Each structure stands twice: as structure tokens, then as C-alpha cells.
Amino acid sequence: MDAYLAIVSKREVRVYLDRPIPDAAMARILGAGRASGSSRNRQPWRFVVVTDRGRLRQLSALVSRPGNLTGCAAAIAVVLLDPRSAFDGGRTAQNMMLAAWTLGIGSCPNTPRDEGAVKRILGIPEDALLPTILSLGHPAPGERRPRPNADPAGVLARINRFPLADLVHREVWNSDGGRTI
Numbered sequence: 001m002d003a004y005l006a007i008v009s010k011r012e013v014r015v016y017l018d019r020p021i022p023d024a025a026m027a028r029i030l031g032a033g034r035a036s037g038s039s040r041n042r043q044p045w046r047f048v049v050v051t052d053r054g055r056l057r058q059l060s061a062l063v064s065r066p067g068n069l070t071g072c073a074a075a076i077a078v079v080l081l082d083p084r085s086a087f088d089g090g091r092t093a094q095n096m097m098l099a100a101w102t103l104g105i106g107s108c109p110n111t112p113r114d115e116g117a118v119k120r121i122l123g124i125p126e127d128a129l130l131p132t133i134l135s136l137g138h139p140a141p142g143e144r145r146p147r148p149n150a151d152p153a154g155v156l157a158r159i160n161r162f163p164l165a166d167l168v169h170r171e172v173w174n175s176d177g178g179r180t181i
Contacts, residue, residue: 001102001148009155010098011144013106014068016137020051021073025103029136030076032099036092044085045092048077048122055121062118063110063133072135075110077122080129089131096134101146106139 001009021029030047038044050056051074060069069075076096080089097107109132112118118130139145147155 001146003098005148005150005152005155006098006102006146008152008159009147009150010101012108013137013139013143013145014065014108014135015140015143016071016073016106016135017140018071019073019138021105021136021138025100025105026074028103029096029099029105033076033078033092033096036088036095038088038091039085042082042085042088044080044082044088046079046081046128048079048124050075050077050122058121059118059133062112062114062121064113065108065110068108068110068135069133071137071140073137075136076134077118077124077130078132078134079124080131081125083129086129086131089129093132093134100136102148104138104146105136106143106145107134107136109134 026049030049033045033047036045050059056069056072056075059075060066063069078089078093080086093109097109100107112130112133115130116126118124118133119126119128124130
């Protein structure tokens with residue numbers, strides 16, 4: 001799957017098969033996170049991979065959508081060591097989700113509701129940030145799944161997104177809603 005198709009076709013997956021993620025696939029997903037760009041190449045992220053069912057259940061009670069974690073094969077807590085690195089945290093999370101998608105693995109970002117409790121369960125330093133926990137797994141029947149040979153134009157035609165004409169301003173902000181293309 002080429003990068004553009006992975007980007008335009010990626011959708012959140014919240015229900016997973018009871019099937020582990022192979023070590024080689026997890027290594028590629030984590031490698032994609034590691035390869036992310038960061039401000040001044042600080043690489044402020046660290047990752048906590050969780051596959052233990054009991055720990056996933058504990059964490060599920062502490063995120064905004066518990067079902068995403070209770071049924072996933074693995075979760076990755078994205079930990080940031082620099083409080084000014086929120087943008088870099090988003091970059092590394094998106095890289096990992098896109099890498100997973102190209103491997104046929106679904107994912108969904110999950111917002112911690114009780115960051116302190118999550119940090120205690122995972123042994124994360126108190127002064128670190130925890131912007132998201134990614135749930136990962138093979139999509140269950142009925143869930144969206146990667147289609148490596150899909151036509152990107154067809155994928156874009158089927159997704160519910162604002163048209164570029166409503167989003168893009170050229171040279172200056174146009175107060176009539178962005179219709180400057």
C-alpha cells in the first residue's frame with residue numbers, strides 16, 4: 001500500500017479479533033513511531049507496550065472509550081518527556097497507526113481520563129505527559145479494514161470530509177468560508 005492510500009483510507013478500528021499481533025509487526029509499528037520527525041530531533045517520546053489482558057482491563061477503565069482497550073490485542077501508551085512536545089506526540093502516534101494499517105492491523109487513539117492512575121499502573125514518571133494510548137488489533141468482521149489495492153480517488157469520494165474548497169485559503173484568510181481555490 002502506498003503512503004497516500006494509507007493516509008486517505010485509514011479509519012479507526014474499535015472492535016478486534018482475539019488474535020495476537022506478531023512480534024515482527026509490532027516491531028515495524030514501533031519502528032515507524034521511532035522514525036517520526038521531532039522538533040530539533042529531540043525524540044521526546046517513549047512507548048509502553050501492553051499486551052497483558054488484566055492490565056488492558058485496568059487501563060480500559062481509565063480511558064474515554066473503555067471497549068477499545070478491553071478487546072484489543074495490544075496497546076501502546078505514547079509517553080512524552082518534554083511538555084512542549086504535544087505536536088511531536090501526535091506525529092509519532094499517527095505514524096504508528098498508519099504503519100499498523102498497512103500491515104492489516106487496526107488502531108484507535110484513546111484519551112486517558114485519569115492520567116495519574118494510568119501512569120501509576122504503567123510506572124510512567126509523574127512529570128511525563130501521556131497524550132494517548134493506542135489500541136491495536138486485527139479488525140473484527142464488520143469493522144473497516146485496509147484495502148491495499150483500493151483506488152485513492154474512490155476512497156476519498158466515500159469518506160465524510162469537508163471539501164478542500166471549504167478548508168483551503170490561498171495567500172490570505174477569506175472570510176466567505178475558504179472558497180478561494
